[in-house]
Amino acid sequence: MRPHVPPVPADTLLAVVKSWRTVEPLEYYRRFLKENCRPDGRELGEFRTTTVNIGSISTADGSALVKQGNTTVICGIKAEFAAPPLDAPDRGYVVPNVDLPPLCSSRFRTGPPGEEAQVTSQFIADVLEK
Template sequence: MAAGYKTAEPLEYHRSFLKENCRPDGRDLLEFRTTTLNIGSISTADGSALVKVGNTTVICGIKAELANPAVDTPNKGYIVPNVDLPPLCSSQFRQGPPGEQAQAASQFIADVIESSEVILAEDLCIVREKLCWVLYCDLMCLDYDGNVMDACIIALLAAMKTTKLPEVTINAETDAPEVNLAKKSGLQIHKHPVGISFSVFDNSSLTVDPTAEEENFSTAHLTVVVDEEGRLCSVYKPGGTSLSEEKLQECISRATARQREIQKLIDKVIQSIKEAQ
């Protein structure tokens, strides 16, 4: 009976749960799905992580390459994020050039990196005006069930914290770079940004960590990113109904609590790998 009701009247089906302050998957409105993390998932990458938020699965691989700094920023390197939402993760995505959602996600991740100062571009400069690192951060969604933004940010942060780069010097005689693979060091992580996404239903009910189905029925989406100091780093809201200042403040408070949980999870996984080595 319930399955038939869900098929015939999917929106009313969801509303019936919201009236009872719960959701079809059994969660409270402000309850997250189980989040799991694995690091070192890609052996050929300089740093990598795989994150699952419920069924949503994202893998991040970071590859570092040497390049020349830009003329207008001679003391900075580059961080180039790219989010891929291929057809294999959901039937809603198609083959071909990146769609609008993938492009928006890539731009949002780039904004988070810059605004949060998780890594400073200056730290990637090896020799001013001559040599710097470029970090290509590729994020691929393997299974899409909503809330891909949160999963991407967690995967990116975890991958960055495990990335190790070799020592590079400039040969004084040939002026060519020399790479010492035997001596590697980690990136300097200045901040730990974590995102939390919300969906708004009927301009009133606020839910965290929405599934793909919940995203389809919502009237607005919102992703809030904060760091370990509770500083608001970025807000992503692609249209939809507006939120009151009170609702926005509630979102920020929830994000601050979530940030502590995720940072603790990342540190715990990294520590367990170190102890096992």
Template sequence: MAAGFKTAEPLEYHRSFLKENCRPDGRELGDFRTTTLNIGSISTADGSALVKVGNTTIICGIKAELANPTVEAPGKGYIVPNVDLPPLCSSRFRPGPPSEQAQAASQFIADVIESSEVIQTEELCIDRAKLCWVLYCDIMCLDYDGNLLDACIIALLAALKNTTLPEVTVGTETSEPQVNIEKRKGLRIHKHPVAASFCVFDDSILVVDPTAEEESLCSAQLTVVTDEEERLCSVHKPGGTSLSGEKLQECIRRATGRQREIQKLVHKVTQSVKTAE
């Protein structure tokens, strides 16, 4: 009976739970799903991380390459994120060029990298106007069940903290770069941005960390990114019904709590790997 109701009237099925301040998966409205993190699992990458938020699974691999700085920013390196949503992660995605959702996610992450200043790109410059590091951040979804952006940001942050770069010197006579792969050092992480995503039902009911089904049924979505200083790095709202100032403040408050929780998790996993080494 319940299965039939869910199939025939999925929104009403969800509303029957929301009225009781709970959700079909047993969570309360403000509960995040269990989040797990592993780092350094891709041996061929300069840094990597695997994140699970509920059933949503994201892997991020970072590859550093030497390049010429851009003319506009001769004293900076740069970071290039790319989100891939292959058909294997969900039947909603098709083979071919990147989907609109994948492109939007890549742009969102690029904006967060810039606005949060997680890394000072000046520190990626080796020789002004001549040589710099480019960090290619390939983020792939292995299993999609909603809340893509939160999982991508956690995976990126953890992978950056796991990244080490070889020592590079520029020959005075030849001006050629000399790479010492035996001597590596980690990146300096200046900020720890963390995203928290929300769905709105019936213009007033907020649920955090939505599943794919909740995302498909809600009237609006919102993602808030904050750092450890409770600074607002980004607010992303792709259309839908408007939110009151009071609801927005509630989202920001929940996002700052989520930031502290995830930063602790990333620190704990990073330290345990360092201790094991």
């Protein structure tokens, strides 16, 4: 006969699960993979609901707001004509600029672009160049 175990309050259970995910992340995710599901209950091949709203920023030449689950990404494009470089008069160029304001995450601060924004901008420039 099993001993009586009192029910655990939901907030306590949630705190235990969050701690487990932090302390043992590999084992935490392995358990879900073993059951062919994700921590949020979706099956492995199931996608989050995605919505796209084009033209979200009225001051941009092009923009889109994309929502996927609890994640929101907004992208604005500003374009202007400029003379091509003297060493490549038949080519145009693109200068990507990634801005990650505090609205994105508490990790980001106001002011000049941080390292992550600069690295991402350079990565995009490298991809476009190749």
